[in-house]
Amino acid sequence: MQKKLFDKYDKKRIQSLPQALFQGQIVVVSNEQEAEDAVNVLLRHRLLGFDTETRPTFKKGEWRHVALMQVSTHDVCYLFRLNKIGVPPCVVRLLENTEVTIVGLSVHDDIHCLHKRIQFTPGHFVDIQNMVGEIGIKDMSLQKLYANIFGQKITKREQLTNWERDTLTDKQMVYAATDAWACIMLYEEVMRLKKTKDFELIETEEDEKDTAEKR
Numbered sequence: 001m002q003k004k005l006f007d008k009y010d011k012k013r014i015q016s017l018p019q020a021l022f023q024g025q026i027v028v029v030s031n032e033q034e035a036e037d038a039v040n041v042l043l044r045h046r047l048l049g050f051d052t053e054t055r056p057t058f059k060k061g062e063w064r065h066v067a068l069m070q071v072s073t074h075d076v077c078y079l080f081r082l083n084k085i086g087v088p089p090c091v092v093r094l095l096e097n098t099e100v101t102i103v104g105l106s107v108h109d110d111i112h113c114l115h116k117r118i119q120f121t122p123g124h125f126v127d128i129q130n131m132v133g134e135i136g137i138k139d140m141s142l143q144k145l146y147a148n149i150f151g152q153k154i155t156k157r158e159q160l161t162n163w164e165r166d167t168l169t170d171k172q173m174v175y176a177a178t179d180a181w182a183c184i185m186l187y188e189e190v191m192r193l194k195k196t197k198d199f200e201l202i203e204t205e206e207d208e209k210d211t212a213e214k215r
Contacts, residue, residue, distance in 0.1 A: 003199040007138050009148040010204070020152035022177040024075040028168065032088045038071075038078040039090040043100060045073050049183035050104040050125070052113060053163040053176055055083075066113045067163035070180040071102075077177035083164045087118040097123040103187040104180075105129055105142050128183060131190045136201040146182055149189055154182060 029035050042048060049072040055064045067083040071094070080091060094100075095114070100123065104110060107127040114120070129140050139145055146154050158175035168176075193199050 003149075003193070004202060005135070005137060005193075005199050006148055006202050006204055007136050008204045009139055009144045011144065014143060014147045014153050017147055017151060017153040020146060020150065020154050020178065020182065021174060022072070022077060022181040024072075024077060024177070024181070026173050026177045027076060027078050028173070029078050029080045030084050032085055032090070035080060035085055035088050036090045038080070039094045041076070042071055042073070042078065042094060043097060046100060047184060047187070048073060048100055048102045049077075049180040049187075050102045050107070050110070051176070051179045051183065052110045053159075054113065055162055055164045056160045064164070065117050066110075068168075068176060069114070070176045072177060072180035072184060074181070074184060077180055079168070079173060079176055081168075082117065087114070087120075092118065092120045095120050095123060100124060101126055101187075103128060103183045105145075105183060106140070126187065128186050128190065131187070131194075135190060135193055135199065136203075142179060142182060142186075145186055149186060154178060 027038065029038050051070050052066045053068040053070070054066050057064060065083065067081070069080040069082055071078050071080070102124060103126045105128050107125045111122050111125070128145065132139070132145060137145065137148065139148065143154050143156060146152060155175070158172050161172055163172070
């Protein structure tokens, strides 16, 4: 049975979907030795999910450094607390590695923000936003893509919380891990669909706003 996909997913449908949550182990990395150990484990894998979090700002012109970098395998997600440890050499080694495929969403933005902490030459990063267009999907957000491809909801409730707090809450940790892990799931499924063509793409009608913008 072919999977039904939409070129644009209706956001109203997302709330009724079952929630997707990372079910694996979450490891908080709060010092340089823990970072070294985490990187050594991560570099044994060939595919990693990637994302970052930054404490939100609510004043014009105010900005903050990336506070958290989450890197996940299928089973374990490491949360690097960059606001506490900075970007040690072992993390640079991970970011510059060219043998491991690191997948994320809007990766260019994450790398740009990390460059404000330290300069490095990005390794083999893949942006899912550049992949989904090859199967006809026009949406760019993680929430819409996951709902479209897997029929599950990724909540964004923790996105605007304080990522620099002394101790992350359980909800923050699960949220961060889920975002990184979801990138692996999307990458593998999009790659499968590209290869098998085992899907039907349903083209949605443009709403009035979209039509007006193109006039």
